[in-house]
Amino acid sequence: MFPYQLERIWHKLTYSGLGVAPITMNTPKELLDAVRVTPGSIGYVESLKNEEASNVVKIKR
Amino acid sequence: MLLKLNAKRVSMRMKKLLFVSVITSYLIAVNVNAAEQDFQFHGFIAQGLIDVNGSDLVNDDSALSPKLTEIGLNGSYQLSDNLRLAGQVVYLNGGNRYEEGIRVDYALLDWSAYDSLNWQTNLYFGRFKNNHWLYSSSRDIPFARPSIILPQSIYFDGFRDFAIGADGAAIKIRHHNDDFGNFDFNFTYGTSPVSDKQTELLLSDFAQGKAKQDSDMQVSLYWQPSFSAWKFGTSYLDSDFSYQRNDSDDMFFDADFSFQSYTLNALYEGEYWEFSSEVSQSNFRTKGFYLPQYDQTPISQGIYVQSRYKVTNELTLLARYEHFYNDKSDKKGKKLTEQTDGKIPAYFGYHRDTTFGLSYELTNNLRLRFEYHWVEGAGRLSSLVMPKPDVNDKSNWQLWAIQLMYWF
Numbered sequence: 001m002f003p004y005q006l007e008r009i010w011h012k013l014t015y016s017g018l019g020v021a022p023i024t025m026n027t028p029k030e031l032l033d034a035v036r037v038t039p040g041s042i043g044y045v046e047s048l049k050n051e052e053a054s055n056v057v058k059i060k061r
Numbered sequence: 062m063l064l065k066l067n068a069k070r071v072s073m074r075m076k077k078l079l080f081v082s083v084i085t086s087y088l089i090a091v092n093v094n095a096a097e098q099d100f101q102f103h104g105f106i107a108q109g110l111i112d113v114n115g116s117d118l119v120n121d122d123s124a125l126s127p128k129l130t131e132i133g134l135n136g137s138y139q140l141s142d143n144l145r146l147a148g149q150v151v152y153l154n155g156g157n158r159y160e161e162g163i164r165v166d167y168a169l170l171d172w173s174a175y176d177s178l179n180w181q182t183n184l185y186f187g188r189f190k191n192n193h194w195l196y197s198s199s200r201d202i203p204f205a206r207p208s209i210i211l212p213q214s215i216y217f218d219g220f221r222d223f224a225i226g227a228d229g230a231a232i233k234i235r236h237h238n239d240d241f242g243n244f245d246f247n248f249t250y251g252t253s254p255v256s257d258k259q260t261e262l263l264l265s266d267f268a269q270g271k272a273k274q275d276s277d278m279q280v281s282l283y284w285q286p287s288f289s290a291w292k293f294g295t296s297y298l299d300s301d302f303s304y305q306r307n308d309s310d311d312m313f314f315d316a317d318f319s320f321q322s323y324t325l326n327a328l329y330e331g332e333y334w335e336f337s338s339e340v341s342q343s344n345f346r347t348k349g350f351y352l353p354q355y356d357q358t359p360i361s362q363g364i365y366v367q368s369r370y371k372v373t374n375e376l377t378l379l380a381r382y383e384h385f386y387n388d389k390s391d392k393k394g395k396k397l398t399e400q401t402d403g404k405i406p407a408y409f410g411y412h413r414d415t416t417f418g419l420s421y422e423l424t425n426n427l428r429l430r431f432e433y434h435w436v437e438g439a440g441r442l443s444s445l446v447m448p449k450p451d452v453n454d455k456s457n458w459q460l461w462a463i464q465l466m467y468w469f
Contacts, residue, residue, distance in 0.1 A: 011205040016190045016198035017147040017167040
């Protein structure tokens, strides 16, 4: 799946009443910080330096 | 709760990595309740210019028009783990295409009735939006649809307010199967109010009585094979309308209208290329109206094929062709002319549109779109029962439109 497809899914959910879109973060660091402080949250990033306090699932190409 | 990165910051390298992660992310996203963010609101505003030469699609005098305004504001409130309230109000101005003004796009209670890793079932009560065709839920969301004017064979603006949604109930069942892929089933039942202005747009200025929608039932099924860029869908619609004449002053008679429509669609979403196509066949039965004993059921057919190409992250090109005719036994409108003693030209029997367009993303939530349409025929202009050949006196007409859209 490509990023534009994700955007379309979120747009459809957000503006048609079908569901709730995720919260958008601007940088990988912001995203990691938000995952750390939000119970039950998930996010995806390209690489990690510090994996403490997050449950990381690696995705192989 | 799912958190995501701003799309523009996702690198090309990461695109492939996303491929696997997203399937999991998406399922979790619809499962997990955003307890920390119970209330969300979003909106959009779009303004454009549209110039139609040779038809009354937007206005009667073919002048350049700013009647291309779409504004929306929505909110979503999570009441509990599986109950959510959501609503959206829109203001639309499209000239003659549909009624100008504010309307409630949706106002619903969303009950997440069943959730597991592979199955999700949601029930929606209230005013819901239809989600049966490729762009039916995004047709009035400027940045979520593929073009400013959608293919009228399927997304006829004259039927917009009935096709967009209804007051009633809807169910959505999603299933993910590792071997066979994703399945998405939708069923909706309800009615939409019919305003005097809509009666005038569809049934002409002379219709002085009251039109009403008695029922609207729609069902659709989508299938996306595992790890495929293709998605296939089919839908069925059954809707009944009635017209009660105004006894004191009406040239028309009481009537029952019955409309059934079948569609098939396919969508391919690749990294740069995208293809989509929808085919439809509709029966439109009219009993009464013109004369008490009138009873006709023309079968219309339509198809469009569309391609989009992403030149860069910002620039997308669009090409589309569509072909529609009101009566499959009269594809060129000859019978139409004969039956009306030449009063209605043959080109009112069909609609063909060749479209080229481009979209440019100025920022993540600001887009500029431009398109040009070459149209043959007047078969998809709003005055269905009383065509206006005096205003629409050309078989070939063109339009261009430009629209700037912002969303948050």
